Amino acid sequence: MKRQVSVTIFGASGYTGAGLYSLCLRHPGVHIAALSADRHAGERLSAVFPRMAGLTDRVMVSVEEAVEQATEVAFLCLPHEAAMAVVPRLLDKGCRVFDLSADFRMDTPDSYAAWYKVQHTAPELLAAKVYGLPEFHRERIREARLVAVPGCYPTSVQIGLAPLLKHRLIDPRTIIVDAKSGVSGAGRKLSQRTHYVETNENIAPYNVGRSHRHVGEIEQELSKFAGEAVRVVFSPHLTPMNQGILSTMYVDLTQPLGTSELLDLFRSEYAGERFVRVLPHLPETAFVQNTNYADVSVHVVPDTGRAIILCAIDNLVKGAYGQALQCMNIACGFDEGCGLPV
Numbered sequence: 001m002k003r004q005v006s007v008t009i010f011g012a013s014g015y016t017g018a019g020l021y022s023l024c025l026r027h028p029g030v031h032i033a034a035l036s037a038d039r040h041a042g043e044r045l046s047a048v049f050p051r052m053a054g055l056t057d058r059v060m061v062s063v064e065e066a067v068e069q070a071t072e073v074a075f076l077c078l079p080h081e082a083a084m085a086v087v088p089r090l091l092d093k094g095c096r097v098f099d100l101s102a103d104f105r106m107d108t109p110d111s112y113a114a115w116y117k118v119q120h121t122a123p124e125l126l127a128a129k130v131y132g133l134p135e136f137h138r139e140r141i142r143e144a145r146l147v148a149v150p151g152c153y154p155t156s157v158q159i160g161l162a163p164l165l166k167h168r169l170i171d172p173r174t175i176i177v178d179a180k181s182g183v184s185g186a187g188r189k190l191s192q193r194t195h196y197v198e199t200n201e202n203i204a205p206y207n208v209g210r211s212h213r214h215v216g217e218i219e220q221e222l223s224k225f226a227g228e229a230v231r232v233v234f235s236p237h238l239t240p241m242n243q244g245i246l247s248t249m250y251v252d253l254t255q256p257l258g259t260s261e262l263l264d265l266f267r268s269e270y271a272g273e274r275f276v277r278v279l280p281h282l283p284e285t286a287f288v289q290n291t292n293y294a295d296v297s298v299h300v301v302p303d304t305g306r307a308i309i310l311c312a313i314d315n316l317v318k319g320a321y322g323q324a325l326q327c328m329n330i331a332c333g334f335d336e337g338c339g340l341p342v
Contacts, residue, residue: 027339152319244285
């Protein structure tokens, strides 16, 4: 592989930014030109993440300095609201941007404001972005200048429900999603909720019903598969593990189908998708930890007209930086799995 793209990683001192840096180090087609981290500007990445000692002596710069360097590709692992102030400037400089925040996932400024409680400062780019879930938007990602990398919960839910909604096999108004996430999903900045003594030996529900801001993204994207409005009841839970998501989805079937028939449908829908594994057994987070896989399975509950779909991903990899690199591989003409952990 002779071609190399020059890359800047914004927000390198967080879990997603540091994880992305680790993958890019092993990617033969990537030259890492700059790392940014405003709070740690001037510090070495190995000082923030001692596990990287001996791997890198790279010094992080400010966001402003990184913007001025304007590489071919920019990965934004910045907090919500911060990314939308940077993305227009990077696009003006000719960068291809892969944004891991939520700032460009919604389709309209009104929907962004409704779920994130702030006004969007670059609303004209919402319609121009491509939603970066490769299994469904691969061809558009190839040509995209701005890719909005999906949220972790929405990734697992869409992989689990898209085949059924596309074929109109479930009621789009009675979907229940029960999801469990590792603590890294809350980011590296400490809060009372993520203290060890709060999370250890505990499973804590939060933002249940329709109050979690990922609900807007989930419903927006699922509605496109269904061709009509989809409504979900969503109950996320914080669990005492470092990383991983298990989403369990309860649906009402519109046809009398069995487990084997639905598994065949999933196998057909995901044939050729190297990072989606359709399992005959129930998925577990341990099976996907530190990989870019999404493991999915389905179980029809006899005599109820209902089915249970389960999808497990690593929230940091397939749910964040792995998916971002997968999108970059597609957009830049590399093998889709290049640099990705399996």
